[in-house]
Amino acid sequence: MEQKALHQPFELYVSDMECWKERPLIYHFFEIVQILEGEGTREVNRNKFRYHKGSIFLFTPLDCRGFDITKPTRFCSIRFSETFLRQSKTPQDRERITQWLQQLEHIFYHHNRFQELLVKQPGDCNMIASLMQHMMEEYERKQPYYEENLQHYVTLVLNILARNVSNGADTAATETDTSLINRMLLHIGQHIADPEKLRIEYLAGCFNLSANYVGEYFRKFTGESLQQYITQYKIKLVQQRLTHSKLTISQIAGELGFTDESHLSRQFKKHSGQSPVEYRKHAQALQL
DSSP, X not given: OOEEOOSXXXXXXXXXXXXXXXXXXXXXXXXXXXXXXXXXEEEETTEXXXXXXXXXXXXXXXXXXXXXXXXXXXXXXXXXXXXXXXTTOOHHHHHHHHHHHXXXXXXXXXXXXXXXXXXXXXXXXXXXXXXXXXXXXXXXXXXXXXXXXXXXXXXXHHHHHHHHHHHHHHHTTTTSHHHHHHXXXXXXXXTTTOGGGGSHHHHHHHHTOOHHHHHHHHHHHHSXXXXXXXXXXXXXXXXXXXXXXXXXHHHHHHHTTOSSHHHHHHXXXXXXXXXXXXXXXXXXXXXX
């Protein structure tokens, strides 16, 4: 799968997209998209959802995304990296923002695997549309303190979107298999660095399933084994850290629950075809 990096911490543009030329790609940044005109289908993590004028959706750095246009489409795209929201902050604020973004990333990534992001409250739709318009104006005018204002606008939009995802999850908390697998995936994302909470016995207790059935259940609804999913998810997180952070490989290994740096390097090369050092050099070269 091809990948694309962001060349600066924040980008905003309005564009026509009569024909999406690129196949689905993995972009190593967050992206909020508002459809201004047009219709078609968006693809995220091999799921396809219809879009129309007024549609708003968010992609995380882990999502594979693409578009299939049926009517000429004009859209506003706001792309930003974790670095953007951490600029000009105290160490305590940067740590808080990093944790907040990681939580949102888990929420949206797992939601995007199975469901369309729907902003159900008219008031929230209007608020997001207004914030997007303010962001476009700030970005174009670039008046003093515009970067700080953009940070606040992006934070507000993310919180509104997260509220809609969370409310939707709470509504059908135990009614369907889809909600159960979503909760299981969210649990895995939130505890990806804690192997003990990813054990089959622990998951069985958390989600009221037989230990013998956990693996079968997981594969039934995701198409892959539990261990395969956990490993691939960790590798994607490592790729993101290598691309967008200055953490050492040893620090990344500790953060994501690998035994040590050599364990991470072996797993990473096995699944990515190159060492973490090689991957980071290549990712940094793309950003130049």
